[in-house]
Structures are given as C-alpha cells and as structure tokens.
Amino acid sequence: MKAIQAVLFAEPIADLVWDRILLLRSLGLDGRFITVNSFESPMAARYEAGDANGTESPGEYGMEPPAGYELIFSGPSEDGESVWALYARPLTPLGEYFMRELDEARVREAMP
Numbered sequence: 151m152k153a154i155q156a157v158l159f160a161e162p163i164a165d166l167v168w169d170r171i172l173l174l175r176s177l178g179l180d181g182r183f184i185t186v187n188s189f190e191s192p193m194a195a196r197y198e199a200g201d202a203n204g205t206e207s208p209g210e211y212g213m214e215p216p217a218g219y220e221l222i223f224s225g226p227s228e229d230g231e232s233v234w235a236l237y238a239r240p241l242t243p244l245g246e247y248f249m250r251e252l253d254e255a256r257v258r259e260a261m262p
Contacts, residue, residue, distance in 0.1 A: 178248060185235075188204060193206065208224045
C-alpha cells in the first residue's frame with residue numbers, strides 16, 4: 151500500500167488531479183478526485199477547535215463516494231484548508247486485479 155501511495159502521490163497534492171487520474175486509467179481504473187473545504191463541512195466546528203485534522207473518514211466531512219467507486223486514499227491538503235479524497239472503480243480485468251491488491255494491502259497493513 152505504501153508503494154502504491156508513493157507512486158500515486160509522488161508530488162504535492164495540489165498537482166494531483168490530471169496526471170494521477172491518467173495513471174489510474176493506465177491501471178484499468180476510473181478515478182474521481184473530490185475536495186471539500188474543511189471549514190464549510192459538517193466537521194467545521196471540530197476542525198476549527200483542533201479536534202479534527204483531515205485524516206478522518208471523508209464521509210465525516212460530507213463527501214460521498216460516487217456510485218460504484220471505492221475510496222483509494224484521502225487526507226488533508228497541504229495548507230489545511232481542505233480535505234481531499236480519491237475514489238476509483240475498475241474498468242478492466244487489470245483494474246479489478248489492482249483493486250483486489252489494494253484491499254489485500256489494507257488488510258496486511260491492519261494486521262499487528
């Protein structure tokens with residue numbers, strides 16, 4: 151999983167949108183990149199109080215995955231003003247394989 155993150159997020163998140171979406175497409179995936187202003191989200195009060203830092207579930211910030219898409223990665227922007235999420239769905243057998251690999255990597259990382 152960390153290797154996948156390193157490839158997908160090799161540059162600052164501000165530079166993400168098109169080149170990472172094209173990378174996902176080359177892996178047989180369709181990607182959607184969504185951002186929300188942290189201070190205008192359902193978490194605004196907690197965020198301003200310092201009780202939230204953008205690493206919580208994107209759903210807590212009011213983001214919903216597009217129908218048929220799975221969350222790949224999410225986190226706070228570099229300036230702390232927004233929270234981003236990258237969702238993907240498989241388009242090809244390679245994409246299905248890649249999504250399975252992501253799921254298995256998450257399980258392995260969660261093990262003690």
